[in-house]
Amino acid sequence: MSSTAAVTSPCETLRAAYKASKAGLIERFQNATSVEALMQALARATNDALAGAWTACDMPADTALVAVGGYGRGELAPYSDVDILVLLPDTASDDDAGLNGRIEQFIGMGWDLGLDISSSVRSVEQCIGEAANDITVQTSLLEARRICGDASLFDRFSARYQETLDPRAFFQAKVLEMRQRHAKFQDTPYSLEPNIKENPGGLRDLQLILWIARAAGFGSNWRELDTRSLITEREARELRRNEGFLKMLRARLHVIARRRQDILVFDLQTPLAESFGFKATAAKRASEQMMRRYYWSAKAVTQLATILIQNVEAQLLPSTSSITRVISGRFVEKQGMLEIVRDDVFEREPHAILEAFLLYEQTRGIKGLSARTLRAIYNARDLMDCNWRRDPENRRLFMEILKQPEGITHALRLMNQTSVLERYLLNFRRIVGQMQHDLYHVYTVDQHILMVLRNLRRFAIVEYAHEYPFCSQLMGNFERPWVLYVAALFHDIAKGRGGDHSTLGMADVRRFCREHDIGQDDSDLFVWLVQQHLTMSYVAQKQDTSDPEVIKQFASVVKTERRLKALYLLTVADIRGTSPKVWNNWKGKLLEDLYRATLNVLGGAQPDTHSELQSRQEAALTLLRLETVPEGAQKKLWDQLDVGYFLRHDPADIAWQTRVLYRHVKSDEPIVRARPSPIGAALQVLVYVKDRPDLFAGICAYFDKNGLSVLDARVTTTRHGYALDNFLVAHPDQDDNYRDIANLVEQQLAALLNDESILPEPSKGHVSRLGRTFPVTPRVDLRPDERGQYYILSVSANDRQGLLYSIARVLAQHRIGVQAARINNTLGERVEDVFLLDGRGLSSNRTQIQVETELLRAIAA
Incomplete structure (x- = not known):
């Protein structure tokens, strides 16, 4: 045994202490009812770890370590990033190798401690300059808090920041930023996988209100905003309750995911719901119950945030509070907003609730409802009862809202946001x-x-x-x-x-x-x-x-x-x-x-196969003449095609395929042509080759291997034994520029068709994350059409790579011809495919059962 004891480095000591502290806090949080204590304790533990690293790196006495962003508020979710600013005196030199080395060592040690560091290094004046040019930097510095280091330097920074902060400009920039952020989420909190932080009605909206209030000197918490009469006591209580729920949701999501995770993805919704105590019932999953609670919370935040932002604007920009015009005895316009003339308008005349939305549609220049009107609607919820719904005047007003020439969508969305629509239509x-x-x-x-x-x-x-x-x-x-x-x-x-x-x-x-x-x-x-x-x-x-x-x-x-x-x-x-x-x-x-x-x-036209055939052929011939195809050149090909071919293709496709093939009716080599689809956002692929049982499966194997999804397939077998197949395919990463890959598809697929080797085993592609969360029960339905000439095969399953080929391979093994296919891929997660099959290979019940069994096995694999 060595006589010299092992020495533990300061970083290892700090890392062990921070890791133990964080683990203990998260462990105690599992059964906690409040999230605030956890977030504040995590921030304190992070303070201690960073202060220890600051000391260990012997940072200069005239510098300071500053927490900014959410960390500056003294709050951290379990796996949030840690925003810090290394504040330097204005006399610091960029060329000071010793200082730069210590800063690099400190930031590196922060990462070694297990912190997800997001750092900046600036002098006081650099901070002010960056804040002037970037609203995001200005916002993060608004809540700056000194962790350790030179207190006088931090005080100078705080004073300079306050000197240069323009509350009005800050308000306008943040509201514009909010609108842009909301637009990214289609202005709705109701996506099925919402972002708790960034979605409308999320934590960012609550933070934004406190930012603009703090910048204006109105307060930094809901109690202070209540004291200043920007919100009522009831609204402050609602905001605190919903903020607590959203923070709890985010913290639990971090703990379950064991990483920073702000999106409520499907596969985490169920364990998250169960952590809240939600239980699945016969009618609803636990995740559905939790998500509904989230949506109601986001809806309330959206309503209350709108009221608060308008009230802050009225105090910051008093000119917005003046009456622009009188609209009726109950409503006026204030700077583009519809406002009630007195707070008890809806109590005195409940039908004025719907009248507000009708006027919103009818009055040009009205952009929304004022905070006073929204607050009155919020407080009038109990008035919207069965008597209110049965009132003939309210019924007339609701129909008028639906019949207006403009503003219907905006009015109904606003009625939904304010809970009026759901109180009028109970279902x-x-x-x-x-x-x-x-x-x-x-x-x-x-x-x-x-x-x-x-x-x-x-x-x-x-x-x-x-x-x-x-x-x-x-x-x-x-x-x-x-x-x-x-x-x-x-x-x-x-x-x-x-x-x-x-x-x-x-x-x-x-x-x-x-x-x-x-x-x-x-x-x-x-x-x-x-x-x-x-x-x-x-x-x-x-x-x-x-x-x-x-x-x-x-x-x-x-x-x-x-x-x-x-x-x-x-x-x-x-x-x-x-x-x-x-x-x-x-x-x-x-x-x-x-x-x-x-x-x-x-209109009275009777379906007539013969007249439809003639019409399509004549239209195709007209197009062929425009492309200088010799008169009568099409006859050799068309004589080999049945009526079904002409009925399944429109004249433009018939003309294109004829122009490509009329010289090659008995070609010994496969012919493959591809072009951007005339209907856009897809590639149209024509395949003409001597038919064989595994042909459709082989083509599908090629498309699967190259990531091309088949949207449509129209398969024709000519009278002289050739396959004339038309595919519409799309690539998930391709936009409209399919011309770039058309030549490659032609060359590769033609080479493949020359190779008549045995079909390979289907690839075992993985089901997607969403597919695993919401598995689709595989279904196969095989039944004859009304005339018994063809069979219709319907297949439903979770999508995965190689699925279409797996289906086609089973059919090829039973020598069942595919006449047409409709491939309905839903969001890349679920397929609803329908195939029209040649009925000659399905004449016996035994064969049908065997094919269905093998198909079920193939799509479930």
């Missing part, structure tokens, strides 16, 4: 904060409904006509468009109750029509739209719309042109309102093609 209250676990929607049910309403309104606004010209054209000619807005409000209102939400929603909208004296024709349309709002999407994406019988059957459901137009507009708005990622031009084309085909049938 709407049940879906506020209601999550949707289908990996399809990215918003809660109430926000999805308001997004659908917004989309319908955009169809009616000239400024947005460039987005969806066909929808805007239909909307412009739609009589009484408010009918569609009511349908949007009710189409998903029954979600989460159990049972078919379309059927339950029919009863809700029927009652609404009866209570609001809506005519029979419009009432019938409301009920029908709620019942059928998913039908058009299903037919367009999962049925063979080239089959005249499919169109005829859909037309028999629709019955009238007005219903068709209404359902089409609602369907487009609904799909667009689920997620920014769900809509694409391919889906748009499917829906528009179905609309036009159905409109022809409703």
Whole structure:
């Protein structure tokens, strides 16, 4: 044994002490009811560790260590970063190697202690200069706090900072910054995986209020703002309660994730909910209960923050408090805000609550409701009872709100934010904060409904006509468009109750029509739209719309042109309102093609395969003449194609494929051509090669290997034994510039088709994080079509790499031909694929059962 004892370095000692202190604090926090004590204790433990490192590095006596940002407030979440400023005297030199070395040593030791350091090194005047140029730096310095070092230097910094701080400019910059931040989250706190800190209604909004109040000298906590009459005692209590919940949520999230984590991702929601004591029930998961509590909290923060910001503005900028004009005996305008003339207006005349939102729509120049009006609505919640809902005047006002030519979306969103909408439509209250676990929607049910309403309104606004010209054209000619807005409000209102939400929603909208004296024709349309709002999407994406019988059957459901137009507009708005990622031009084309085909049938045209065939061929020939293809050159190819080919492709595709292939009808070499899709955001790939049983599977294997998702597949077998296949594929990381990869796809896929080796085993791709959190029960449904010529295979499963190839490989092994495929990939997490199969390989029940069994095994692997 050595006679010299091992010496523990100062860093090791400090690290061990800090680690033990933090672990003990987190351990005690597991059963704590308050988060403030934890956050303050973590900040103190960090102070001690950094002060020890400062001493160990022998930092100069004329420098100071300063905590800034959230750490400057004396609060730290368990795995937050630690914002520090090494404050130097203005006489310090940038070339002082000794000083720079000590600073580097100190910051390095901070990391060695296990702290997530975010550091800056500046003199007093450098701090002031940076703050003048960057509002983020100015904000972080607002709450600066000395940890150790030269106290007089820190005092000089504080004095200089206060001298240069302009409270009005700071207020305006922070409000603008808040608006930009909110816009990144679509101005809603109701995303299914919200950011607790940055989302509207999150902790950042509460911090912002205290920042601007502190900068103006109004106070630095809710009690002080109450004392200054910027908020009421009740509002201060609500703010403290919701702030405590959000901080607790964030701290527990950090502990469970064991890292800095501010986004409530799906896979952490359940353990987080259970840490709060939420228990799953037959009706709701524990995570749903917790998330609803979060949404209600975020909603309250949004309401109260709006009131507070307006009140701070009124004191900072008194000119905003003057009356601009008198609107009515109950309302005036103050600098663009609608304000009640006295605090008890709603108590005296409860119908004025809805009148406020109607005036908000009708009065040009009104940007919102004033703090006084919002506060009065907040305090009038108990007035909005069953008698208030039954009041004929309120019913008239609500219908007027829906019928206005402008401002409907803004008014209804504001009614939702202030809880008026849910108190007028009681069933709407049940879906506020209601999550949707289908990996399809990215918003809660109430926000999805308001997004659908917004989309319908955009169809009616000239400024947005460039987005969806066909929808805007239909909307412009739609009589009484408010009918569609009511349908949007009710189409998903029954979600989460159990049972078919379309059927339950029919009863809700029927009652609404009866209570609001809506005519029979419009009432019938409301009920029908709620019942059928998913039908058009299903037919367009999962049925063979080239089959005249499919169109005829859909037309028999629709019955009238007005219903068709209404359902089409609602369907487009609904799909667009689920997620920014769900809509694409391919889906748009499917829906528009179905609309036009159905409109022809409703107009009296009988589905006629022969006339449709002739029409498409003549249109394709016209295009071929424009491209100088010799007259009659198409005949050799077209003679090998059946009617189904012409019905499944539009004239432009027929012309393109004919131009490529008319010289190569009996080619011994595979022909592959690719081009950016005419409908945008995809690559169209044409494959022409001698047919073989595993061909479709081999092509799918290539697409899977190269990360290309198949959106659509139209497979044709010619009379002389060639496969003429048309694929629409997309890459998740590719924008519109598919021209760059077209040549590569042509070369690689052609080379692959020349290789007739045995199909490889499918790759065992991993299911995504969301897929693991919300697993989809694999489903396979195989059934003959009405004429028994083809079989329709429907497959539903969590998406993963190699899934489509796994399906195609099973079919190839049983020599089952694929005639067409519709690949519906939902957010990259769930697939709903439909295949049209050649029925000759599925003649026996035994074969069908075997194929279904193998497919289930393949998609569940």
